[in-house]
Amino acid sequence: MVGTTIGAGMLSLPLITAACGLGVSILLIIISWSVMYFTGLRLIKVCANRPLGVNFTSLIKEEMPKSFQVIFTVVYLLLLYALMAAYSTQGASLVNLVSQAQVPTVSIDAIVFILIFGLVILSTRLSDYVNRSFVSVKLIFYVLCVISMVFALKWTNMLEMPLSFYALVFAWPTLLPSFGFQNIIPVLYEYQKGDIGAVKRSVLIGSFSVLVIYIIWLLVCLAILPQRGIHSYETIFKDGNTLSALIGEIKQATQSASINTFLSVFINISIITSFICVGLSLYHYIKDTFKRFGIEINRTIGFLLTFIPPFVFTVFYPKGFILALQYAAIFAVIIFVFTPIYLDKNNKADKGNLYPLILGALVIVAQILNLLGISQPF
Numbered sequence: 001m002v003g004t005t006i007g008a009g010m011l012s013l014p015l016i017t018a019a020c021g022l023g024v025s026i027l028l029i030i031i032s033w034s035v036m037y038f039t040g041l042r043l044i045k046v047c048a049n050r051p052l053g054v055n056f057t058s059l060i061k062e063e064m065p066k067s068f069q070v071i072f073t074v075v076y077l078l079l080l081y082a083l084m085a086a087y088s089t090q091g092a093s094l095v096n097l098v099s100q101a102q103v104p105t106v107s108i109d110a111i112v113f114i115l116i117f118g119l120v121i122l123s124t125r126l127s128d129y130v131n132r133s134f135v136s137v138k139l140i141f142y143v144l145c146v147i148s149m150v151f152a153l154k155w156t157n158m159l160e161m162p163l164s165f166y167a168l169v170f171a172w173p174t175l176l177p178s179f180g181f182q183n184i185i186p187v188l189y190e191y192q193k194g195d196i197g198a199v200k201r202s203v204l205i206g207s208f209s210v211l212v213i214y215i216i217w218l219l220v221c222l223a224i225l226p227q228r229g230i231h232s233y234e235t236i237f238k239d240g241n242t243l244s245a246l247i248g249e250i251k252q253a254t255q256s257a258s259i260n261t262f263l264s265v266f267i268n269i270s271i272i273t274s275f276i277c278v279g280l281s282l283y284h285y286i287k288d289t290f291k292r293f294g295i296e297i298n299r300t301i302g303f304l305l306t307f308i309p310p311f312v313f314t315v316f317y318p319k320g321f322i323l324a325l326q327y328a329a330i331f332a333v334i335i336f337v338f339t340p341i342y343l344d345k346n347n348k349a350d351k352g353n354l355y356p357l358i359l360g361a362l363v364i365v366a367q368i369l370n371l372l373g374i375s376q377p378f
Contacts, residue, residue, distance in 0.1 A: 005181045005210045007274035008087055011267055012325055014221035015241050016174045018233030019167035019377035021160040022222045026215055029175050033211045035356045036179035040203050043182050043340040047189040048196050056183045063343050079331035080282040085313035086324035087275040092314050093244050094268050110314040114307045121280045122299055134273045141266035146220050148262055152254045153223040160227050169375035173367040174325050177332035182340055225253055234378045240319035243267050282306050330367050333360045
């Protein structure tokens with residue numbers, strides 16, 4: 001669960017929460033975890049009444065009318081496309097960094113990144129091997145990042161408070177999807193041979209471990225740079241709020257070659273692993289969607305349908321990493337918050353459902369305000 005949940009979205013956490021201050025950011029992320037943990041428990045109850053081998057898609061087919069199934073399919077595709085768009089923008093930045101081109105050519109950089117790592121998904125075995133290798137390296141460099149950054153922390157930065165109410169509105173919605181593990185609960189149910197107690201323990205331990213990793217990441221990132229100043233999160237925000245800007249500001253603030261190296265490797269490997277994982281899911285979901293209508297598509301068509309939309313987004317919004325994640329947050333609430341509660345028909349009247357439903361609805365409202373440009377954190 002930890003490997004599935006933690007992805008490049010984690011990298012955005014300090015970028016979207018910086019204006020809130022460390023203490024409030026931790027509070028917001030704990031609330032986000034509690035909502036997603038609650039809906040995860042709801043989905044476990046649904047699986048408990050099903051035979052082994054059930055999956056998220058089959059649950060949708062059994063419990064939803066066809067009109068809702070169509071809506072779910074569209075929203076799920078939009079979620080995956082939004083995530084792919086976010087990772088593609090950073091992938092293009094990675095290619096530009098490696099090539100050290102004097103004049104950035106976003107379209108060419110995006111094509112190179114997609115061809116190198118997108119073709120990997122055509123082979124499930126190869127993508128699994130590459131991803132496993134990168135995940136191990138990612139974990140090592142995460143630890144190296146945290147250890148090296150601890151010695152450069154400025155404790156006064158930890159005491160900073162929210163700059164405004166809009167800082168909370170900007171940060172809160174994008175935190176929720178960082179705990180999107182619900183789709184693997186049916187897999188855990190099968191792996192644990194239907195032992196509901198074991199599944200609940202796995203979900204609790206796994207999701208809580210993710211929460212701890214996120215809090216540590218927020219701690220070192222928010223304590224190393226101030227909210228405002230010459231080298232600060234305000235500077236990063238004005239420069240497009242990108243990961244490359246984050247690396248650059250931390251490099252300038254710390255003047256540490258080791259921190260810069262560890263951080264660059266960790267961030268770029270995280271982008272690659274997330275790109276491969278989500279790309280693989282999107283590729284197979286597209287093929288399965290066509291198959292439901294009796295249409296078989298070949299690898300080439302599947303590849304083009306998977307990568308053309310995120311490529312187009314990258315060309316038009318080269319600094320659209322956070323923007324894509326903001327769209328993804330809206331779709332994630334529908335898939336990972338509203339859907340599990342809908343599927344748990346035996347507990348629809350439970351007043352406890354109001355907690356995730358209200359907070360999920362607030363996420364959508366707040367994110368719409370963000371997309372309209374109304375809530376500016378700085």
